[in-house]
Amino acid sequence: MNGTGKDQILEAARRVIARSGIKDASMQAIAEEAGMTKGGLYYHYQGKDYILFELADRFLKEAVAPVKESLVTGNSKEELFNVILNGIARRLYNSEHNKLQFYLTHEAVLEKEELHELVVRKFKGWLDTTEEAIDVLYDFPDIKFKRALASSTVAMIDGQAIQLILEEDMVKTEELLSLWEAFFKAGIPAMIEYIRKNSLE
Secondary structure (H helix, E strand, O other): OOOOHHHHHHHHHHHHHHHHOOOOOOHHHHHHHHOOOHHHHHHHOOOHHHHHHHHHHHHHHHHHHHHHHHHHHOOOHHHHHHHHHHHHHHHHHOHHHHHHHHHHHHHHHHOOHHHHHHHHHHHHHHHHHHHHHHHHHHOOOOOOOHHHHHHHHHHHHHHHHHHHHHOOOOOOHHHHHHHHHHHHHHHHHHHHHHHHHOOOO
């Protein structure tokens, strides 16, 4: 099998999950799929959840990378809007990743301290990137509630992803994406104006 040891393991884990689901993706099953011993698996990862975390993390890095690149290169606001909408679309259409993320969040909340720290760090990173995008898009770097707005935006995406996991036909993804466009172009500016007019800053 080509690739590094970790690449082998992650690809094997992806295949096992696709075939058997997250619950039955045991270390033994992943090791057999990767063509290595369980000891070889543990050489790279502490356990199953850490393999799944890296799978989810790699997807998210790929999804967020264009947004970060757009912020660094100084693309136009319209280009940044489009990059963000494409990232949201990629997230909502990827049920495999969404199931992984919510499984890991569930495990982190319940009991696993090290996994909890990894997931919290990841959420904070999403909020930081979202705040930076708000600065660029709306020219209000000092606006109050910016962190809350970033948190609410991430929470909305997560909530929609959960709905689509539960039932794909609950709402059309295309309609959600149209709503996101309206939210970024009209909803957030209206909220900022409301905050300013009502002296909430």
